[in-house]
Amino acid sequence: MSRQKMRTFGGGGPLVYALAAVVVALTLGPVLYGALGGFRSNEQLARDPAGLPDPWVTSNYTNVLSNEAFWRYALNSSVIAVVTTVIAVLAGVMAAYPLARYQFKLREPLFMVFVLGLLFPAAVAIIPLFILVTRNLELGNSWWGVALPQAAFALPITVVILRPFLMALPKELEEAAMIDGASRVGVFWRIALPLSTPGLITVGVLAFVGSWNAYLLPLLLLREDMRTLPLGVADYSTEHSADTAGVLAFTSLAMIPALILFLALQKRIVNGLQGAVKG
Amino acid sequence: MTPERGATAVAPVPSETVTRRESTSRRVTGPRPGTGWRQRLEIVVFVTPALALMAxxxxxxxxxxARMSFYSWRGFGPMDKFVGWRNYELVLGDDVFTGAVMHNFIIVFASLAVQLPLGLGIALLLNRKIRFRGLLRTIVFVPYVVAEVIAGVVWFQLLxxxxxxxxxxIKAVGLTPPEQGFLGTPDLTLATLFVVLTWKYLGMAVLLFMAGLQSVPDDLYEAAQIDGASWWQVQRRIAIPxxxxxxxxxxxLSMIGSLQLFDMVWxxxxxxxxxxxxxxxTYLINQGTGRGNYGIAGAAxxxxxxxAFVMALVYQVFVLRRDTKEAR
Structure with a gap:
């Protein structure tokens, strides 16, 4: 804060605030349209697409909230996102640790494997992946069938972000523990992991939001009761295309969890990304 | 006044310190005698889950x-009808696919041409000492957090x-909107799609740029200010470089993302x-799970x-190499 105070110029004139207001309006407009549209009736929406709710109608939202399918989609999304996140973060930090802390010949080539992993667009592998999961592993239409590949695709960015993070941790604690006779694995669990919590949160949120928002893989793998929220939203909007207000309410409610998670942890995410950028 | 030279002189310093710190630790935590096999085992245990998942x-x-792309395969039965390069000939001779490649590239270059200056502008704006800066930064990032599909459904309604x-x-300002709508008029659809994508992804650019701006040392700003530089000069000569x-x-990241574009289009x-x-x-999904032409989907x-690989490689060699070199 004190550093920022020293920046004496570059404050806000009216023009700056006006520009900022335009940016905010354009950014939030569609989201607010969705949220407010959910409080209107279809008749109101047809009469004046851009108006405010008058009177406020809550039935669209209560209908969605009492819709069993919505909760099932939400449950599927949550379970898949949690499993994806746990696997990606755990496997990721385990892989990043030796890449950051051990000295061995294959260290840089091994790291390059993960960097190259960033380059494999999920779309390239999607059809064989679909065949692998449904036929060879028989995990089609299941939570694991989506979570495992998603975790695998989240791994490269997880490792790439975590490695510099682990490298920057002070070595003294680890060295002290080793002198006291702790094993490398013990040091990893009791010292490196707790110390790297901020980095773990960053990659965890990225993996969670990525899974929560994923569409292509769930689209191919999940049917009926196993569908996730994005699939549910897309299908609901085609099935109930006449019920615009209902679609908007459904959509707005589906946005909430990822938004809350991001808002709650945004400072940490920003800091984590900052570290990754400086890399 | 030489802020530009000053900036380049300062830039490599942090990375140098990192390397130095690393090399000291190498001496301290280097392999202890007699623990080579043990260390190897630990490394294997640590990296196996990740490598197994990725493999x-x-x-x-x-x-x-890649294998599928050399066979004519409808998705069931044995994959035994080897057709050589025929699927590639079919894909590359298909106007729909070449059109798709062109659309991807239009999005790649339009993103760089539009989102870079726009994102940079907003980041510089939000980096000024204005009120609600934290709130503004949060708001700008909101579209990025919303699922592409969910954002797509809302935009579908808006459009x-x-x-x-x-x-x-558009009617309110006295203009006539396209009769078939923005998503129904072939000439306008790609541009409309691009606008929606810009809305969705600009926040990521702004956030990254703001994070980068935080690492510009304040002394540089102050020095430039003392020398009488204007806000714009400081941005152009110090912050942006x-x-x-x-x-x-x-x-x-933007290039790779544009090449893989699927959700929003779908x-x-x-x-x-x-x-x-x-x-x-969309072409390969359409051919594969849509029509069962798995060989063609494989070739696509x-x-x-x-x-993607060639672009990344070229980019790595000509553009990014400098950065990674500095970082090591």
Missing amino acids: TFVLWPVISA QPEYGVIDGL MLGPTIRTWMF VLTHGGPANATTTMA SVILFVI
């Missing part, structure tokens, strides 16, 4: 896509012909109307991968 769900599928808000706004690595990282247009918005990803995936 199974990333590498193997990519390899099977409805006649009843949609966008058409309403120092953002170089961040900008290059963002450009890379929700808004399904690649239509009249294939005006097909991308490589390989071409997509080769394009």
Whole structure:
């Protein structure tokens, strides 16, 4: 804060605030349209697409909230996102640790494997992946069938972000523990992991939001009761295309969890990304 | 006044300290005698889960896509009808696919040309000492957090012909919106798609650029100010040059993302109307799970991968190399 105070110029004139207001309006407009549209009736929406709710109608939202399918989609999304996140973060930090802390010949080539992993667009592998999961592993239409590949695709960015993070941790604690006779694995669990919590949160949120928002893989793998929220939203909007207000309410409610998670942890995410950028 | 030279002189310093710190630790925590096998075992245990996951769900599928591309296969029965390069000839001779490649590239370059200056502008704006800066930064990032599909559904409603808000706004200022709507007029659809994508992804650029700006030392700003530089001069001569690595990282991510584009297209247009918005990803899904032409889908995936890989490699060699060199 004190550093920022020293920046004496570059404050806000009216023009700056006006520009900022335009940016905010354009950014939030569609989201607010969705949220407010959910409080209107279809008749109101047809009469004046851009108006405010008058009177406020809550039935669209209560209908969605009492819709069993919505909760099932939400449950599927949550379970898949949690499993994806746990696997990606755990496997990721385990892989990043030796890449950051051990000295061995294959260290840089091994790291390059993960960097190259960033380059494999999920779309390239999607059809064989679909065949692998449904036929060879028989995990089609299941939570694991989506979570495992998603975790695998989240791994490269997880490792790439975590490695510099682990490298920057002070070595003294680890060295002290080793002198006291702790094993490398013990040091990893009791010292490196707790110390790297901020980095773990960053990659965890990225993996969670990525899974929560994923569409292509769930689209191919999940049917009926196993569908996730994005699939549910897309299908609901085609099935109930006449019920615009209902679609908007459904959509707005589906946005909430990822938004809350991001808002709650945004400072940490920003800091984590900052570290990754400086890399 | 030489802020530019000052900036380049300062930039490598942090990375140098990192290397130095690392090399000291090498001496301290280097392999203890007699623990070589043990260390090897630990490394294997640590990296195996990650490598196994990636081999199974990333590498193997990519390899099977490549294998599939040389067979005529409808998705069931044994894959035994080897057709050589025929699938590639079919894909590359298909106007829909070449159109899709062109759409991907239009999005790649439009993103760089539009989102870079826009993102940079907003980041510089929000980096000024203005009120609600934290709140503004949060708001700008909101679209990025919203799922592409969910954002797509909302935009689909906004863009409805006649009843949609966008058409309403256009009519309100006295213009005539396109009769078939923005998503139904082939000439306008790709541009409309790009606008929606910019809305969705600009926040990521702004966030990265703001993060990069935080690392510009304040002394530089102050020195320039004392020398009488204006706000704009300071941005152009100090802030933007120092953002170089961040900008290059963002450009890379943006390029890869544009090449893989799928979700938003699928929700808004399904690649239509009249294939005006097909991308490589929608093409291969359409051919594969849609029509059961798995060999053709495989060939399309390989071409997509080769394009992404070559672009990444070229970019790495000519643009990013500088940064990674500095970082090591």
